[in-house]
Amino acid sequence: MNQHPVLAALPFPNIDPVLLELGPLQIHWYGIGYVVGILFGWWYSRRLVSNKTLWNNKPAPIKPRDLDDFLTWAVIGIILGGRLGYVFFYDFAVFMQNPTSIFAVWNGGMSFHGGLIGTLLAMIGFARSRGISPFSLFDVITASVPIGILVVRITNFINGELYGKPSDLPWAIVFPGAGPEPRHPSQLYEAALEGLVMFFILRLVTHQWLKLRQPGFTAGIFVLWYALSRILVEFVRLPDAQLGYLAGEWLTMGMILSLPLALAGIWAIYTSANRR
Secondary structure, three states, rough: OOOOHHHHEOOOOOOOEEEEEEEOOEEHHHHHHHHHEEEHHHHHHHHHHHOOHHHOOOOOOOHHHHHHHHHHHHHHHHHHHHHHHHEEEEEEEHHHHOOOHOHHHHHOOOHHHHHHHHHHHHHHHHHHHOOOOOOHHHHHHHHHHHHHHHHHHHHHHHHOOOOOOOOOOOOOEEOOOOOOOOOHHHHHHHHHHHHHHHHHHHHHHHHHHHHHOOOOOHHHHHHHHHHHHHHHHHHEEEOOOOOOOOEEOOOOOHHHHHHHHHHHHHHHHHHHHEEE
């Protein structure tokens, strides 16, 4: 293995993962990231459904008060799905040895794919209870998600977790607890691709192409772009230690979970023209 000059690496910003301590209560940046993401998504989705221009100058099929009511469903879907997804996809054996640790979400350990499944089920259930189009709800919510992904990936960086393989690139970073070698800041790659870039892509889809009028198109773009971005970053991101590589030195669980997302995204885009 090539030796990487540590002095050439960028220093890791030693930010305390705990933002605030109030006696026994600790408020982590990681948890704040989820709160910021959820609140931004709620605010932004309300703006989308309040803008008649995006809906062919007609009232949106979803009302702002529907999104107010959906907020609780979304929180439950994200937290429950994200945590259970991590338990089942990434570390089932360890959690079964100590089942109470499943509830310790403040220690990290959330799966995006699990959170997506949980939120999807919440959206389907909520849409059916209100008699609204599930695909329109998918579009509005997914268009509002990328900033939340951006913030949470930055908190992964603050936690010094989910880092990448050794690298000699000028922006490589020596992460605490990851040995002396500079590594890819893969959390920031994901923050950029899955968060910032995706937000502007979906902004183009909703505000320039006006695809909210075509139910399922925006959601299809979201899951397809996320899947492709995640698969790309997985080539330089280290897999979870308890899983390792599933084949060779490249195939990871993140890639396997992202592949059906890509296919689902292509299907949603392709079928959206005939969906009402």
